[in-house]
Amino acid sequence: MTDTTTEMDGNVAELRNTVRDPKGQGDPKSYRISKDGETTRHEDAAWADKDLKMYTRDVHVHYGDNHAIKGVSVDVRPNEVLALMGPSGCGKSTFLRCLNRMNDPVPNARIDGTIALEGENIYDKDYDVVMVRLRIGMVAQAPNPFPKSIYENIAFGPRLHGLTDGKEELDEVVENSLRRAGLWEEVKDQLHQPGTNLSGGQQQRLCIARAIANEPEVILMDEPCSSLDPVSTNTIEELIMELKKSFTVVIVTHDMQQAERVSDRVAYFHLGDLVEVGPTNAVIRDAQDQRTKEYVSGHIG
Amino acid sequence: MALQLTTLALFLIAITGFVMTRRRALAQGDGTRRNLHSQPKYHGYFVFLATLLPGLVFLGIFLLFKTPVVNWLTMNQLPAELRNQGSGALSLLFSRIEQHAAGGQTFGELPEGAQGAADFLAMARRAATWAIIPFALFPAALGFWFAQSRVQPTFRARNATEKIVRGLMIVCATLAVLTTFGIVMSVLFEAIRFFRMEPISEFLFSLEWNPGTAIREGQAAGADQGSFGIAPLFLGTLLIATIAMATAVPLGLLSAIYLAELAKPRVRKILKPMLEVLAGIPTVVYGVFAALTVSPFIINLGTSMGFDVGAKVALAAGIVMGFMLIPFISSLSDDAITAVPDKLRNGAYSMGATHGETITRVVLPAALPGLVGAVLLAVSRAIGETMIVLLAAGLRANLTFNPLDTTTTVTVQIANLLTGDQRFDSAKTLSAFALGLVLFLVTLALNVGALKFQQRYQEKYD
Amino acid sequence: MTDATAQGSAPGGRRIDSDAFRSRLATRRRKGAILKYSGLIAICIALAILGTLLFSIVSQGWQGFLRTNVELEITYNEEIIGGDAEDIPSGAFQEIARNGLQKALGLPPEAEDYDPSDLNALISSGVRYDLQQAVRDEPELIGRTAQLSVPVSSTMDMAYKGKLNLDVDEGRRQLSNQQLEWFNQLQDDGRLHSEFYWGLFSNSDSRSPELAGLWAGIVGSFVMIGIVAAFAFPIAVAAAVYLEEFAPKNRWTELVEVNINNLAAVPSIIFGLLGLAVFLNTLGFPRSSPLAGGAVLVLMTLPIIIIAARSALRSVPPSYRDGALMLGASRNQAVMKTVLPTALPGMLTGTIIGLAQALGETAPLLLIGMQAFVAAPPEGINDTATAIPVQIYLWANAPERGFAEKTQAAIMVLLMFLLIMNATAIILRNRFQKRA
Incomplete structure (x- = not known):
C-alpha cells in the first residue's frame, strides 16, 4: 500500500493552496492531534505527512430541525478502506451520502462545512455535481440494478458520460468492469438478460461493476452486505480488498467483524458525532472513548 | 301498493323473528349466555336472514319476470293463425291488445280471436298486482319456520349466520361477472340476428355504410335495404x-x-x-x-x-x-x-x-x-x-x-x-x-x- | 478474485478533464432543462384548456340565468274574457296581453297597419297561460288592471341581451322592421328588464327557450342517483369485502377481478345496449324510466365503487385485523368490527366519486329512450323521465338560438352539483387522512 502513496509526498502544501474553504479551517494538519474537541484521534505516524484523497472539516447536516451530523471532520486517504461504524441512527449513512452530494435532492436538508476531493471543495458552486458523482461512485445498501440487461447496466455510466468511443471500447469496458467485480465468469453468457434476474449477491456485484465502469477515484458503500447471505457477504468483502488496489473505499457498516476484516481505518459515529477515528486495530482493540468501548464490547447495538 | 305492503310485511316478520328468537334462545340457555354455543343475537340474526332473504329473492324474481311472463301467457291465448305471423306484426298486434286491455283509447277493432287475449291480459295484470303477496310471503314464512325450528343451545347460529353473509357477499361479487355475461349475451344475440340478415363478410369488408331506413319485414321488401x-x-x-x-x-x-x-x-x-x-x-x-x-x-x-x-x-x-x-x-x-x-x-x-x-x-x-x-x-x-x-x-x-x-x-x-x-x-x-x-x-x-x-x-x- | 488483476487501464482514463467532456456536460444540462420546461409547458397548456373550457361555459352561459321581462299594464277586460273564471280559452288572454303591449307602445286598439301576430310574437307564448292561471286562482281579478312584468319571447330576449345582430337586412333578421321599432321603443321607455330566471330550476323542459328549465332533469337525475346509491353502495361494499378479505386466490376470483377491472373501462354506450336488450326488451322495464336508467347506472357504477372500496380496504393496516383476530374474534367479526369501520370513509369517498360520474353519464340513457322530450318531472320510478346531462345534449342540438345560452347555463348547474359532490368527497377524505 505504501508504494502507491509515496509519490504523493509533499503535496500537502499544494493542497492547502487549492482548497476553497469558506470557513477558513483549511489546515488539515491541525486535525492530526490525538484529541480535538470531542473526537479521539489515534496517532498514525506512518501517515503523518501523506496526502489525502478526501477530507471533511466541521460538517454539519440538518434535516429541517433535526441536527443529524454535528461537526464531523475526518480524512480519507488514498487507496485505503475507511469504515464508518456505529449504531443505527448515528448518522454514518447520512455522512456517507454527503461525500458525493447524494443529500442534494433531499428536501430541506442543509449541509455546512467543507468536503474536499483532492483539495477541491465539492460543494463549491462551480463544482458540477455530475463531476462529483463521476469521481466518487456509490454502491447502495440494497442492490439496485436498473431494470435493464446486465450489459446495459454496466454501459449506463460510460454511455451517459461519453467515456468510450464506439461499441468495441464499450464492450471492453463492460467486460473489464465485470471482471474487476468478479462477476464476469458468472454472467458472460447472459449479458443481455435482465440484471434483476441475478441473485442478491450477484446484483450487488453488478452494482459495484456498474460503479467501476465510471472509473471513479472513490467508491462509497452503504452497508453493501446488509441484505445478503453470509456466502455473498464473504465474496463482496474479498472484492473490497481487491478494489482498494485501484480505488479508495469508504464503507458504512454496523458489523464490527466486517470492519475488522476489510477496513484499514475506522471512524466511529455516535448520535451525529464522530467519536473516535484511527487504524482499525487501534479503535477496536484499544478504544479510548467510553461510547466506542461500549459499542465494541457489544453494549450498544 | 301491494309491493310496498309486501316489503313492509317482510321486514316486520323478519324483525319479529329476530326479537322472538333472541328471547327464546336466551330462555333455552336458562338465562345465561354461557350455555349457548352462540350468543342469542346470532340466533336472532339467523332467523332474520332466513326470513328476509327468501322473501326478497322471490319478490325480486316476481318483479323482474312479471311482465315477460304475463305477456308470454297472453300471446299463448291467441289462436295459432294469429301467432304465426312475422314478429313485427305480432308486436303491433300486441300493443293493440294492450290498449284494449287497458280500456283506454283504441284504434279499431281487434282481429278475430284476439279479444280473448285482451281480456286475459286485463285479468292477468290485476291478478299479478296482488299475487305478489303470497308469492313473496310464503317463502319467507317457510324460511321463518325452518330457522325457528333450529334454535337450540347447541346450534351454531353464529357460524350459520356468517355462512349466509358470506354467501351474500359472493353473490354480490359475482354480479360483475353476470354483468359481463349480460353484455355479451345481449350484444351477441342481436348481432347474430343481424348477421342472419346481412352476411358477415359484407359487414366486415364492404366499404359503404348507409343503413337506410328501418324497414319492417315484408314492408316494401326489395326497397333500399341499406x-x-x-x-x-x-x-x-x-x-x-x-x-x-x-x-x-x-x-x-x-x-x-x-x-x-x-x-x-x-x-x-x-x-x-x-x-x-x-x-x-x-x-x-x-x-x-x-x-x-x-x-x-x-x-x-x-x-x-x-x-x-x-x-x-x-x-x-x-x-x-x-x-x-x-x-x-x-x-x-x-x-x-x-x-x-x-x-x-x-x-x-x-x-x-x-x-x-x-x-x-x-x-x-x-x-x-x-x-x-x-x-x-x-x-x-x-x-x-x-x-x-x-x-x-x-x-x-x-x-x-x-x-x-x-x-x-x-x-x-x-x-x-x-x-x-x-x-x-x-x-x-x-x-x-x-x-x-x-x-x-x-x-x-x-x-x-x-x-x-x-x-x-x-x-x-x- | 483473479479478475481484479485486469485493472488500471480503463480506456476512459482522465477523459473527464477534457473540454469535450465539459461541453458535453453543458449539453446534458440543457437537455434536462428542455425536459423540465416541456413538462411545465404541457401542464400550463392543460390548465389553459381547463381555463378556456370554463371561460367559454361561463361567458356563453351566464346570461342563461337571466330572462328579459317587459313591464305591461294588463287590463283583465271582462268583455274579452267573460265572467266564468274557470272556462276561459287561453286565446283570450293572448288578446289581453296584446292589448297591454298596444297600450305600452301607444298603438290604437284596432290593428290597422300591422299584423297582430307580430305583436304577439314579442312576448313569451307562456304569458297567456300564466294570466289564465292567475285568473283561475283569483277570479276577482276580472275587470281590474294590474302592472305586470311578463317574459318576452326568446327572440326579444336575445335582442335585449345583444346576441342578435340587428344591423342586417330585414330578410336575415329574426325581428321584422316593425318589431325592431317596437323593441327599440320598449327599450327606450325602460320597460325591458333583466331578471334572475328562477324558472331554470323550477320549470321543466319546453320548446320555447324562455320557458325551459331543468326541474324535470334535476328530479330525474337525482331519482336515478338515489337508485344507484341504494343498490350500488351496499353491493359494491359486500363484493369488495369478499374479494379483499375472504376470497380464496383461485382462477375463479382471478376471473372476477379481471372482469371488474374490465367493466370499469367498458364504454358506457355498451351499458346502454345492455339496458336496451335486457332491461327494456327482456324484462319489460318501462322506456325512459328512472328505473331503467337507474338500473343501467347501477351496473356501470358498481365496478368503480368496488375498485375504490378495495383500495380503501387495502389501506387498512394488517395489524388492525391481526389485533382483532388475536383477541379471539372470528374472521367475520374482525372484518365487521375493525376493518370495515376504518375503511368506511374511504369507501364513501369512492362511492361519491362514482355517483358523480353516474350523474354526468349521458350515452347509455339515450339508448334506453331518454332522448325523448319530457315536460314534467317523473312521478314514480316507472314514469317517463329525463336527466340533466340528457337535457344538456338535447338543448345543445336544439335549433333555437335561445337554447345556446341555456345549454351552457345547464352545464354550469351540472358542474355545480358535481362540485358539491366532489367537495364532499374531498372533505371526507381529508378528515379520514387526518385521523389515520
Whole structure:
C-alpha cells in the first residue's frame, strides 16, 4: 500500500493552496492531534505527512430541525478502506451520502462545512455535481440494478458520460468492469438478460461493476452486505480488498467483524458525532472513548 | 301498493323473528349466555336472514319476470293463425291488445280471436298486482319456520349466520361477472340476428355504410335495404382516436413527468387537484365545448386559410377528446411513475446522471409497462367515447382520413340507430348491436392488454 | 478474485478533464432543462384548456340565468274574457296581453297597419297561460288592471341581451322592421328588464327557450342517483369485502377481478345496449324510466365503487385485523368490527366519486329512450323521465338560438352539483387522512 502513496509526498502544501474553504479551517494538519474537541484521534505516524484523497472539516447536516451530523471532520486517504461504524441512527449513512452530494435532492436538508476531493471543495458552486458523482461512485445498501440487461447496466455510466468511443471500447469496458467485480465468469453468457434476474449477491456485484465502469477515484458503500447471505457477504468483502488496489473505499457498516476484516481505518459515529477515528486495530482493540468501548464490547447495538 | 305492503310485511316478520328468537334462545340457555354455543343475537340474526332473504329473492324474481311472463301467457291465448305471423306484426298486434286491455283509447277493432287475449291480459295484470303477496310471503314464512325450528343451545347460529353473509357477499361479487355475461349475451344475440340478415363478410369488408331506413319485414321488401360495411365507421373512429391520442399522449405524459418528478411538492399539491377537476367533467360538457366553441373556431380558421372544411370536422371532436384524455393519461402515468422505487433514482444519481437523465434513462423505462397500460386504456376510452363525437362529429359515413372532413364513428352510429325508430326485426336497428359487439371486443382486448401490462408492472415493484 | 488483476487501464482514463467532456456536460444540462420546461409547458397548456373550457361555459352561459321581462299594464277586460273564471280559452288572454303591449307602445286598439301576430310574437307564448292561471286562482281579478312584468319571447330576449345582430337586412333578421321599432321603443321607455330566471330550476323542459328549465332533469337525475346509491353502495361494499378479505386466490376470483377491472373501462354506450336488450326488451322495464336508467347506472357504477372500496380496504393496516383476530374474534367479526369501520370513509369517498360520474353519464340513457322530450318531472320510478346531462345534449342540438345560452347555463348547474359532490368527497377524505 505504501508504494502507491509515496509519490504523493509533499503535496500537502499544494493542497492547502487549492482548497476553497469558506470557513477558513483549511489546515488539515491541525486535525492530526490525538484529541480535538470531542473526537479521539489515534496517532498514525506512518501517515503523518501523506496526502489525502478526501477530507471533511466541521460538517454539519440538518434535516429541517433535526441536527443529524454535528461537526464531523475526518480524512480519507488514498487507496485505503475507511469504515464508518456505529449504531443505527448515528448518522454514518447520512455522512456517507454527503461525500458525493447524494443529500442534494433531499428536501430541506442543509449541509455546512467543507468536503474536499483532492483539495477541491465539492460543494463549491462551480463544482458540477455530475463531476462529483463521476469521481466518487456509490454502491447502495440494497442492490439496485436498473431494470435493464446486465450489459446495459454496466454501459449506463460510460454511455451517459461519453467515456468510450464506439461499441468495441464499450464492450471492453463492460467486460473489464465485470471482471474487476468478479462477476464476469458468472454472467458472460447472459449479458443481455435482465440484471434483476441475478441473485442478491450477484446484483450487488453488478452494482459495484456498474460503479467501476465510471472509473471513479472513490467508491462509497452503504452497508453493501446488509441484505445478503453470509456466502455473498464473504465474496463482496474479498472484492473490497481487491478494489482498494485501484480505488479508495469508504464503507458504512454496523458489523464490527466486517470492519475488522476489510477496513484499514475506522471512524466511529455516535448520535451525529464522530467519536473516535484511527487504524482499525487501534479503535477496536484499544478504544479510548467510553461510547466506542461500549459499542465494541457489544453494549450498544 | 301491494309491493310496498309486501316489503313492509317482510321486514316486520323478519324483525319479529329476530326479537322472538333472541328471547327464546336466551330462555333455552336458562338465562345465561354461557350455555349457548352462540350468543342469542346470532340466533336472532339467523332467523332474520332466513326470513328476509327468501322473501326478497322471490319478490325480486316476481318483479323482474312479471311482465315477460304475463305477456308470454297472453300471446299463448291467441289462436295459432294469429301467432304465426312475422314478429313485427305480432308486436303491433300486441300493443293493440294492450290498449284494449287497458280500456283506454283504441284504434279499431281487434282481429278475430284476439279479444280473448285482451281480456286475459286485463285479468292477468290485476291478478299479478296482488299475487305478489303470497308469492313473496310464503317463502319467507317457510324460511321463518325452518330457522325457528333450529334454535337450540347447541346450534351454531353464529357460524350459520356468517355462512349466509358470506354467501351474500359472493353473490354480490359475482354480479360483475353476470354483468359481463349480460353484455355479451345481449350484444351477441342481436348481432347474430343481424348477421342472419346481412352476411358477415359484407359487414366486415364492404366499404359503404348507409343503413337506410328501418324497414319492417315484408314492408316494401326489395326497397333500399341499406349497406352495412363497417370500414368507413372504423376509419372514422380511428381518425378521431388518433387525433385525440396525438393531443393527449404528449401533453398528459409530460404533465405527469412534471408533476411526479420535477415539480416541488407544494406546486404539485396545487396543480394535481386542478388536473383532477379536468378529469371530473362529464363528457357531454366536452361535447358541447367541441360543438359550440372549438368546431366553429376550427372551421373559421380552416376556411380562412383556404382549406376545404366540412360542416362538422373530425379535428374538433378529436382535439376535444384529447383534452378529455389528458388528465386520464396524466393521472395513470403519474401513478406509474411514482411507483418506481427511489432506489433506482438514487442508483442513477450516484452514477452521475443528471435529473433529466435519471428521468429519461431510468425512471421512464422502468415505468414503461405502466405507461403503456395507461395509453392503451386511453385508446380504449377514445374508441368508446360517445357524447363528444355525437355532438361534434357527423353522421355521414365517409371513407376518409382527412381531419378537416366530416366523419362518423362506431359509437355515433350506435347511438343514432337506437335513438330513432326501433324495429327489432330490421337490419338497421340490429346493426347497432353488431357494431356494439365489435366495439366491445376491441375495447375488451385493449382493456385486458392494459391490465396485463399494469399487473406485470405491479408485480415487479410491489 | 483473479479478475481484479485486469485493472488500471480503463480506456476512459482522465477523459473527464477534457473540454469535450465539459461541453458535453453543458449539453446534458440543457437537455434536462428542455425536459423540465416541456413538462411545465404541457401542464400550463392543460390548465389553459381547463381555463378556456370554463371561460367559454361561463361567458356563453351566464346570461342563461337571466330572462328579459317587459313591464305591461294588463287590463283583465271582462268583455274579452267573460265572467266564468274557470272556462276561459287561453286565446283570450293572448288578446289581453296584446292589448297591454298596444297600450305600452301607444298603438290604437284596432290593428290597422300591422299584423297582430307580430305583436304577439314579442312576448313569451307562456304569458297567456300564466294570466289564465292567475285568473283561475283569483277570479276577482276580472275587470281590474294590474302592472305586470311578463317574459318576452326568446327572440326579444336575445335582442335585449345583444346576441342578435340587428344591423342586417330585414330578410336575415329574426325581428321584422316593425318589431325592431317596437323593441327599440320598449327599450327606450325602460320597460325591458333583466331578471334572475328562477324558472331554470323550477320549470321543466319546453320548446320555447324562455320557458325551459331543468326541474324535470334535476328530479330525474337525482331519482336515478338515489337508485344507484341504494343498490350500488351496499353491493359494491359486500363484493369488495369478499374479494379483499375472504376470497380464496383461485382462477375463479382471478376471473372476477379481471372482469371488474374490465367493466370499469367498458364504454358506457355498451351499458346502454345492455339496458336496451335486457332491461327494456327482456324484462319489460318501462322506456325512459328512472328505473331503467337507474338500473343501467347501477351496473356501470358498481365496478368503480368496488375498485375504490378495495383500495380503501387495502389501506387498512394488517395489524388492525391481526389485533382483532388475536383477541379471539372470528374472521367475520374482525372484518365487521375493525376493518370495515376504518375503511368506511374511504369507501364513501369512492362511492361519491362514482355517483358523480353516474350523474354526468349521458350515452347509455339515450339508448334506453331518454332522448325523448319530457315536460314534467317523473312521478314514480316507472314514469317517463329525463336527466340533466340528457337535457344538456338535447338543448345543445336544439335549433333555437335561445337554447345556446341555456345549454351552457345547464352545464354550469351540472358542474355545480358535481362540485358539491366532489367537495364532499374531498372533505371526507381529508378528515379520514387526518385521523389515520
